[in-house]
Amino acid sequence: MTASTRKAQLVLASASPRRLDLLRQVGIVPDQVDPAEIDEAVLPRELPPVYARRVAWAKLDAVCQRHSGAYVLAADTVVALGRRILPKAETEDQARRCLEMLSGSRHKVLGAVVLQGPDGTRVQRLAETAVRFKRLSDSEIASYLAGDEWRGKAGGYAIQGRAAAFIPWINGSYPNVVGLPILETLLLLKGLGYQP
């Protein structure tokens, strides 16, 4: 095989094991995983979809110069309560505040996915899933926080774990809530000619 016919590699610019698993679930196995380290602070008055896209592009920018001639994929998952962006919970207090806000109401999970092709072409998509939480009692919140599933998760919960018991209804992509809108991601890859 010559260099010109060699299949371009796929680099996943993410530390999230969920994103890798979701890609594998549909037969896409990245050649490399190269997580981005960026500042994810929210800018003043920044709206959730604007933030999700900006952060996804920043992750891609941080990684793509290390991988010329490859496909580079990055994503960001945001839990939005109206115009408010809930944090990626790093402390129990943050997670508690998130769960108290989400309790008994409906929120959106926004998934921005961005892709750079081997020739530098860039494409993006934004997926939106509506999620309803039942009203949570103090003891349900305490028992959830006693586990570790909230850590590092946008909005302080993981639908793929015990928090599934809090969610009577979603509208939209389930894998988007877990961390990657699979359908949209496949459309981006296909659009730029990626061959698994």
Ligand SMILES: Cc1cn([C@H]2C[C@H](O)[C@@H](COP(=O)(O)OP(=O)(O)OP(=O)(O)O)O2)c(=O)[nH]c1=O
């Ligand atoms: C709402 C929700 C989020 N999440 C996760 C998906 C993302 O991994 C995380 C949101 O943080 P992100 O910043 O999107 O991703 P990350 O920090 O895990 O990885 P990287 O930036 O390196 O790509 O929350 C779940 O696993 N389940 C859920 O139900």
